[in-house]
Amino acid sequence: MVSIATWNINSVRLRADQVARFLTQEEPDVLCLQEIKTEEKHFPHQVFEDLGYTHRAVHGQKGYHGVATVSRLPFRELDRHDWQANGEARHVGVELLGAAQGMVIENVYIPAGGDIPDREQNAKFGQKLDFLERMAFWADRLDRPTLITGDFNIAPLDCDVYDHKALIKVVSHTPIEIAALDRFRNAHGFEDLGRKHIPAPERNYSWWSYRTYWQDKDRGRRLDHMWASPDLAAQSRSHRFVEETRRWDQPSDHIPLVTEFDL
Structure with a gap:
């Protein structure tokens, strides 16, 4: 069994203690982090080294964005795609070695896409749609067992948000974003593991705004995902979200997801 976790940590240096707590408690083999908000030279490598996560691929930048994959299993880094074509650090891909030989984790x-769901009025929204189109072009050529995971910043199903009617025109849940995400999924036939193991319409949120969190309201959205190519999806055995991290001191606005595979 191999367990893979994903978590938008919203600053790995600020929340290094929380990451260590999560890794000690849940013991995933691999953890994919997003929004690390730091360059590789300032990444808290020793925290992971001390916990046995001796294999790391860090694609960061100063103050914004950034992704990192840390692992107890050996891997080799494959690529760092710039699907936004602007130099932002938003992707890193690795291939697991050893007992999990051949599994690719992307x-x-x-991108979040700004506040206005119109590419003419909001350049960030257009960049988000273009990012998804480039991903779809890439996915069409995949020929290996692949898991793509992270913060997709899109809640695709009506039940993936607390109020579908209220959010249908809000960025992250608009029909144009969902259609773009569908094109990406269909390009490779990815299966949504979150809904394979927690079928719709069961509650399955992964993000809450800080404002509604402090109001103690359950106004969540499912923005974080783990999608697998068909052969790999068939090997997934469980999937869960670790919501208790919301109650930790100064939490991220996202929670971790964990999927186990029988490889």
């Missing part, structure tokens, strides 16, 4: 942080 760690991605899709």
Whole structure:
């Protein structure tokens, strides 16, 4: 069994203690982090080294964005795609070695897209859609067992948000974003593991705004995902979200997801 976790940590240096707590408690073999907000030279390598996560691929930048994959299993880094074509650090891909030989993990942080769901009025929204189109072009050529995971910044199903009617025109749940995400999924036939193991319409949120969190309201959205190519999806045995991290001191606005595979 191999367990893979993903978590938008919203600053790995600020929340290094929380990451260590999560790794000690859940013991995933691999953890994919998004929004690490630091360059590789300032990444808290020793925290992971001390916990046995001796294999790391860090694609960071100063103050914003950034992704990192840390692992107890050996891997080799494959690529760092710039699907936004602007130099931002939003992706790193690795291939597991050893007992999990051949499994590819693509760690991605899709842009949020700003506040206005119109590419003419909001350049960030257009960049998000273009990012997804480039991902779809890439996925069409995949020929290996692949897990793509991270913060997709899209809640695709009606039940993936606390109020579908209220959010249908809000960025992250608009029909144009969902259609773009569908094109990406269909390009490779990815299976949504979150809904394979927690079928719709069961509650399955992964993000809450800080404002509603402090109001103690369950106004969540499922923005974080783990999708697998068909052969790999068939080997997934469980999937869960670790919501208790919301109650930790100064939490991220996202929670971790964990999937186990019988390889």
